[in-house]
Amino acid sequence: MDIPPPPVPEPPAQPGQGHGPGWPPPHPGQPHPGQPHPGPQQPWYPYPQPFPEPVSTSGLAVASLVTGIVCCVPPLGLVLGVLALRRIRRRGQRGKGMAVAGVVLSSIATLLAVVFVVSGGVGALWDGFREGIDDARGTRSTMDLRKGDCFNVPGGELEREVVDVSVVPCTKPHDGEVSGSFKLEGSSFPGDKAITEIADRRCWAVEQEYAMDSWALPVEAESYYYTPSSRSWRLGDHAVTCSFATTSGKLKGSVRNDARRLDADQVTYLRSSNAYDRALAAGPDKDRVEDDLPGFKKWAGQVSQVLGQESVRLRGRQWPAAAQAQVSARAKEAELAGGEWAKAAAAADVETFYTHSAAADRALRQATEIAARRALRLATTPPNTDSGGSTAGTGGADGGTDSGGTDSGGTGDESGSGGGTGIGGGTGIGGGTGTGSSGSKAV
Known part of the structure; x- marks a missing residue:
């Protein structure tokens, strides 16, 4: 009785794209090795995760602080600061400290302005300014x-x-x-x-x-x-x-x-x-x-x-x-x-x-x-x-x-x-x- 020879062992499978350690499993529908595919095989990569969006600074807070510092229009700085605080709380923006500082400075400037008007300081300031302009305009060289x-x-x-x-x-x-x-x-x-x-x-x-x-x-x-x-x-x-x-x-x-x-x-x-x-x-x-x-x-x-x-x-x-x-x-x-x-x-x-x-x-x-x-x-x-x-x-x-x-x-x-x-x-x-x-x- 003839005994058939033992089968020749097949070479081990070589790892390919989509196989072996470090590679993700094949994308569903992607043909396995040895299977026909209709066209050139496209490489596949895992989807990237989105980066978190940075938190913006409130422009109203910046404007309130600047207005409060320069004291150009004190009530305006106060209004801008209040609006900035509301928007920061609602949108999660940065700039709360600047808004608070703008509100404080503008409040002080507004109070001083009110006292200045009530006490008649505006008239004195205007008179002094006008006299200064008149003096500058009237200054003349002795040659003239x-x-x-x-x-x-x-x-x-x-x-x-x-x-x-x-x-x-x-x-x-x-x-x-x-x-x-x-x-x-x-x-x-x-x-x-x-x-x-x-x-x-x-x-x-x-x-x-x-x-x-x-x-x-x-x-x-x-x-x-x-x-x-x-x-x-x-x-x-x-x-x-x-x-x-x-x-x-x-x-x-x-x-x-x-x-x-x-x-x-x-x-x-x-x-x-x-x-x-x-x-x-x-x-x-x-x-x-x-x-x-x-x-x-x-x-x-x-x-x-x-x-x-x-x-x-x-x-x-x-x-x-x-x-x-x-x-x-x-x-x-x-x-x-x-x-x-x-x-x-x-x-x-x-x-x-x-x-x-x-x-x-x-x-x-x-x-x-x-x-x-x-x-x-x-x-x-x-x-x-x-x-x-x-x-x-x-x-x-x-x-x-x-x-x-x-x-x-x-x-x-x-x-x-x-x-x-x-x-x-x-x-x-x-x-x-x-x-x-x-x-x-x-x-």
């Missing part, structure tokens, strides 16, 4: 001052150097008021002394056109002016700026009383009277006739000529009936005084000069002038005739003309540290004709 400007010097100290002043309405208390200005001739710097002498003479004429009735000026108003420094001259600053200012208290209201504010009769009378005042003040530098008889004789001739012109002008005008007699009396006295000054101009010796100049002084009676002024509705209180020393200030040109001179402002700079001027006494160049003008030298 113009005729008619009323101004305050920082700190109220006139007798110091300044670069800028605050221009204010003339209805408010102020330190000074610009009466006008004029240009200096020539291309080279004339020197401080020469400019001072010119300013002494010409500023008075400028001021008399601006405030024609000098008797109407406040007692505290004095004549001040700015002149160029050698440094500012090289920068094109060739103007002298004239002004009225005070070192005692403040000026209240404008001192202006010019041809635009006076009637024709008043202007005619005042121009005649003012011309005599200027001529009288333009005497020689010497104090005694003995020291300069020729100079005093020349001056006496000029005074005589001015008085003759005044007499002719006053007599040649048809005055109102209420003023005719008084003005005629003034014209007669001017004629008599002019004749005495003519005799003084022809004097052969000092004694003769003194005799006729004294007679000329007696011919012009103050009572006659007061009567004429009263009839013309002008000021009747004579001004203080005390002479003042004269010193120079510093100035700057601006251009343009107006009655009495070129409108300009003033500032100078000799130290190279920016234009700066001051007005007041103390550091300027002395030497005057008794016009009462003063100023201070800028750095």
